[in-house]
Amino acid sequence: MASEERRWFGFLIVVVVLFNAITLSPLVPWQSWSLWSQPTPDRRVTIEMANYEFGLPPQGIEVKANEYVEFVATSRDVTYGFGVFRPDGTLVFQMQVLPGRENKIVWKFDAPSMYDVRSTEYSGPRHPEMFIEDAIRVTP
Amino acid sequence: MTRIGWLEKWTLRFAVVGLLFLALAILEGALMRVQLVDQGALRGMESLLMNVRLVSGEVSSSDVFYSMLTAHPIVGIYGFAYMCVMGAFYFLVPFLLKKEIRHKRLVPVNFWLHIAGVLIAWGAGFFVLFNGLYTLYWPLPVSYDRVPLIGSIIFGLGLVLIEVNVLLFVFNLFSTVLTRSEPNAPGFWRTLFSAIGIPRLLRRGGKVSDDARPHPDELPVFIVAVGRGSIDTAINAIVMLSAGALLLVYGLPTLLAGVRMDPAAIDSLLYKNWFWWGLDMIADGNVLMYTAGTWYLLIPLLVNRKLYGESVVRWVILADLLVSLFVWSHHLLADRPQPFGLQLLSGQFVTWGEFLTMGLTIFTVMMTIWLARPVKFSPALKFVMGSIFGFIVGGMAGLTQANVGLNLVLHNTQWIIGIHAHMMLLGGLAMLLFAVIYALIPLLTKLEIRSQRLVNYHFWGWIVGAVMMAYAMGMAGSQGMLRRTLYATTQFQPYMIVAFVGALLMSVAFVLFLVNLIGTLGWSNVLSLVLPERWLARRLGHAAA
Numbered sequence: 189m190a191s192e193e194r195r196w197f198g199f200l201i202v203v204v205v206l207f208n209a210i211t212l213s214p215l216v217p218w219q220s221w222s223l224w225s226q227p228t229p230d231r232r233v234t235i236e237m238a239n240y241e242f243g244l245p246p247q248g249i250e251v252k253a254n255e256y257v258e259f260v261a262t263s264r265d266v267t268y269g270f271g272v273f274r275p276d277g278t279l280v281f282q283m284q285v286l287p288g289r290e291n292k293i294v295w296k297f298d299a300p301s302m303y304d305v306r307s308t309e310y311s312g313p314r315h316p317e318m319f320i321e322d323a324i325r326v327t328p
Numbered sequence: 329m330t331r332i333g334w335l336e337k338w339t340l341r342f343a344v345v346g347l348l349f350l351a352l353a354i355l356e357g358a359l360m361r362v363q364l365v366d367q368g369a370l371r372g373m374e375s376l377l378m379n380v381r382l383v384s385g386e387v388s389s390s391d392v393f394y395s396m397l398t399a400h401p402i403v404g405i406y407g408f409a410y411m412c413v414m415g416a417f418y419f420l421v422p423f424l425l426k427k428e429i430r431h432k433r434l435v436p437v438n439f440w441l442h443i444a445g446v447l448i449a450w451g452a453g454f455f456v457l458f459n460g461l462y463t464l465y466w467p468l469p470v471s472y473d474r475v476p477l478i479g480s481i482i483f484g485l486g487l488v489l490i491e492v493n494v495l496l497f498v499f500n501l502f503s504t505v506l507t508r509s510e511p512n513a514p515g516f517w518r519t520l521f522s523a524i525g526i527p528r529l530l531r532r533g534g535k536v537s538d539d540a541r542p543h544p545d546e547l548p549v550f551i552v553a554v555g556r557g558s559i560d561t562a563i564n565a566i567v568m569l570s571a572g573a574l575l576l577v578y579g580l581p582t583l584l585a586g587v588r589m590d591p592a593a594i595d596s597l598l599y600k601n602w603f604w605w606g607l608d609m610i611a612d613g614n615v616l617m618y619t620a621g622t623w624y625l626l627i628p629l630l631v632n633r634k635l636y637g638e639s640v641v642r643w644v645i646l647a648d649l650l651v652s653l654f655v656w657s658h659h660l661l662a663d664r665p666q667p668f669g670l671q672l673l674s675g676q677f678v679t680w681g682e683f684l685t686m687g688l689t690i691f692t693v694m695m696t697i698w699l700a701r702p703v704k705f706s707p708a709l710k711f712v713m714g715s716i717f718g719f720i721v722g723g724m725a726g727l728t729q730a731n732v733g734l735n736l737v738l739h740n741t742q743w744i745i746g747i748h749a750h751m752m753l754l755g756g757l758a759m760l761l762f763a764v765i766y767a768l769i770p771l772l773t774k775l776e777i778r779s780q781r782l783v784n785y786h787f788w789g790w791i792v793g794a795v796m797m798a799y800a801m802g803m804a805g806s807q808g809m810l811r812r813t814l815y816a817t818t819q820f821q822p823y824m825i826v827a828f829v830g831a832l833l834m835s836v837a838f839v840l841f842l843v844n845l846i847g848t849l850g851w852s853n854v855l856s857l858v859l860p861e862r863w864l865a866r867r868l869g870h871a872a873a
Binding site for chain 2: 266277278
């Protein structure tokens with residue numbers, strides 16, 4: 189290996205280490221609980237999906253800002269996605285919802301607001317219909 | 329009319345059909361872009377097309393969009409890229425090894441079987457509106473309340489034909505490389521060890537140095553890359569073959585005997601792991617290795633200088649092969665039941681191994697060009713530089729999403745398919761295939777590319793269009809726009825309009841490329857690829873008289 193190659197290889201290694209260290213650290217906000225503290229959830233919300241529909245709790249989803257909420261989604265037919273979106277359309281978080289499995293994610297909302305829910309995985313031609321506006325109310 | 333040899337003619341046939349499939353993929357892509365700008369814009373065309381489709385009842389824009397989305401990658405990858413790769417390798421491998429293709433009869437078989445397979449899979453989408461997408465996430469492709477049963481069977485049949493054909497092609501390539509051409513030539517095992525790099529390792533005690541003489545058994549580095557990439561090609565074919573066969577196993581008893589097998593018999597997560605392990609052998613396997621090998625071959629030829637750091641790149645190709653076997657989990661970072669250890673190790677850390685292997689590859693080829701200054705930027709070299717740019721941008725976007733943290737907000741968004749996948753495919757892979765075509769035409773036909781001005785228009789139109797499209801899609805993705813989702817609202821319309829303009833620019837560039845290609849070859853040579861030569865010569869003789 190020539191000296192230029194060694195130097196370049198060293199540079200590549202530094203980039204790999206830095207990028208991975210930063211993105212695994214709490215500098216990415218949700219890594220602080222999903223990877224490091226892994227807290228016991230304050231609340232559990234179950235969602236049952238089937239036939240292009242979200243089965244949300246009958247009383248709706250209302251959670252407090254800064255509490256840890258565990259979303260548990262199941263599917264009775266095909267693979268769906270469970271995605272939570274801000275009112276401006278940007279994505280907060282998501283997970284795939286595989287049939288025959290319990291699909292869980294813990295989240296902490298940092299601001300009170302209303303959030304939309306949309307399926308993030310294609311499940312057939314009616315997939316775009318899987319959208320619920322203001323499905324989650326986050327209170328102070 | 330130029331006299332073109334048997335193998336050269338087949339190479340050109342593969343390239344021409346590959347380009348026709350690219351034209352089809354571009355058309356489908358542009359139509360889907362139109363639908364993403366305005367969902368109902370194609371209604372008139374759709375009602376006309378219903379006259380040739382084999383479906384009855386009401387068909388929605390969504391049905392048409394998702395069937396196009398299913399066919400589009402099959403046409404683009406297996407139709408365009410694989411056809412061009414097969415044609416190029418069928419010429420280059422025997423040319424560099426100075427021996428004949430081992431099974432010449434397989435060359436036309438590969439040609440026709442591949443066209444048939446791609447057209448059947450495409451036809452499942454076009455005629456029957458099969459909409460299971462290329463991902464075929466279990467059990468969607470056998471959920472006949474969502475996808476048409478007959479479409480699922482036809483798509484499965486097309487996939488099986490394509491993959492059987494790919495396995496035949498790989499068999500023919502390995503047979504050609506490993507067959508002894510003369511009594512003193514290295515035999516099967518010596519060639520195999522040399523391809524893996526064992527003689528080099530034994531001779532130098534593992535020390536990698538660039539100044540030592542090559543081992544007498546050593547194969548050209550391009551052949552090594554083709555060999556190692558073809559291992560991934562074969563694995564991909566076997567896995568995709570199993571996916572296609574599964575569609576037939578579930579579909580045929582339902583169609584013929586009304587027997588419905590239980591889709592739950594196959595675990596969706598296990599299936600997804602198997603499927604992505606195989607499918608990823610294209611994206612993170614053969615594409616990278618074939619690309620690296622083609623750069624290693626073309627760049628020294630184009631700049632007239634020995635490849636810089638050849639010893640290192642042989643190890644890099646081997647590392648790439650190993651990395652490609654263990655990266656599939658980056659497609660399952662949003663699947664919470666997937667073991668976290670696999671997500672972190674395979675999905676993130678091993679995937680980042682590609683940053684090292686591709687980083688070294690790009691350094692090698694850039695150093696080769698740098699040390700060869702002053703360099704004349706021929707058409708092929710311009711497109712090689714474009715492909716390096718495409719792989720850098722698309723690769724970095726891919727590594728950003730291959731991250732257990734960031735994937736949470738990037739998975740399944742337009743970011744993934746725009747700035748990563750399409751930049752890799754249109755900026756990286758397609759530009760490299762254009763470079764190969766520009767480099768091979770003079771070699772195959774002894775004809776020089778006719779118009780340098782059209783080459784430049786092709787280059788700038790294609791790269792600017794690809795960047796516009798990828799950037800607009802990436803921005804839309806970062807704002808929350810999902811892939812595989814047809815929005816009824818106009819929220820992301822500005823991004824989609826920019827992406828559409830980018831697609832149009834690429835389409836114009838592609839047409840200019842075809843004009844230049846036909847101008848270079850001449851109609852008589854183009855027609856001689858499909859019509860009997862004697863008949864054509866007689867007709868041309870009459871016309872001249």
